[in-house]
Amino acid sequence: MPPIIEFTAPPLPHYIVSGSAVIPVNGKHPSRQNIGAFDLLVVEHGRLFIGEEGRDYEVAAGHALILRPDCYHYALEGCREATLHHWLHFQLMGDWRVVEDEEYRHCGCSMTDKDIPGSISLPPFTATSYTVPLPQYAKLAQPQKIITLLNDLVDLNRNIHLDSVRLRQQALFQDVIVELSASSAHAGLPPQSACAEKAASYLREHYDEPFSAQKLGENINFHPVYIARCMQKVFGCSPAVYLQRLRIEQAKLLLLQTDLTIERIAEQVGFNQAAYFTACFSKTEGISPRKYRQRFIWNKD
Template structure:
């Protein structure tokens, strides 16, 4: 299976140049090595036969391939008919890596039990980096939409001398990244993932209520043991640990945005005992609810 390209943002990927090219029957995509930029290929008709290092891809209509800037890519067969395709060069200025898709799906969206129990959230209102994943080779979820966006980028290049066009290009290019990223998640989720997501959705909606594994199972029509196994696999924690994290996160918002006493906040987010709330909050955040409020609440004077 093709790998996944994962990068940290900010900064966001930078658009360089793009175009639309026909390749006649018998023609090939050019072979190049270490070009220093990512090369996105989107086929709208025919098929391109392109390899990168030891992998070979048949890029047919509605599919896309991202060639890496640090690799050797080449054509391993001639086009059997005229091939129409878009090409787009971009650069990732921040950190990026290539991981196998099995590893990505294994770890995507998870955290370990230890991280759930001892996780310390970043301070509120602070900008924190996040990761974006792009499939290196994929059947596009919205091929026509992606073609329209690249067409618009190409048209903008004709007016690059006008003020503001470069900025508009960079902003529009982020739509390309969004469409590619959406294609990564377009495959149907596994039964375990579907169960875990349904359980998580139920817990997010009912986090103020007392937790009952039996009630959770009855609500989403799965056995509690199976739910626990699925949530452990997908989220890396049990349903009760997931619920605790939800309650603490909601408490943090109330501590910052309201003047409610700690005891009332504990009740609002589903804790029966304020002392247990304080102990849980301190263990997970590294400071007590009152100290958290003193550090992060807005100065209202």
């Protein structure tokens, strides 16, 4: 199976240039090496026959292929019919890697730690990173939607001298990336990751309620022991620890955005006792809730 290109954001991928072309019968896509940018190919009509690093691809209508910037890609044969395709060059400005399909499905791993609330103490309102999987080769879920976006990108080139137009192109390109990621049959999570994500979603919706492993299992239809194993693998902690970290994160927001008392905040985020909340908060953040609030809120008195 084709590999997955996984990148970390922010920063978001950067659009460079795009266009479309018709390759005649017996014509070929150019062979190139180390072009320094990703090359997205979307076929609207006909077929392209391309190889890269020993993998052969037959890119039919409604399919997409991403050629990597650090590889040699080459034509396998000429087009058997006139082939209309769209091309787009882009850069991944941050970290990225190539993951084999089997590895991605097996472990659901990523380059960065999963979004574990409170896993690292960060300043308030800090942007956190996340990973996005792109199929190197895929049948598009909505090919016409991507083709329309690609045509819109090209139409904007007539006013490329305007900064506002360049910004618009970047925004449209992000829509292309979203569609590509969603089109992959591989975007479905591996079983353990799917279980962990379901548990995390449930805990996020019910963080202010009393925790019960049994209740969690009943609501997401997995055995509590299996849930704990999956969350440990994906998030590096048990459901109870994940929930406590989530409650601390919610408490931090309330400390900065409201004038609620410490006792009231503890109650709102699911702690039965303010003293226990303070102890948990201090252990996680290295500072008490009161001092945390004082650090970021200016008191004119």
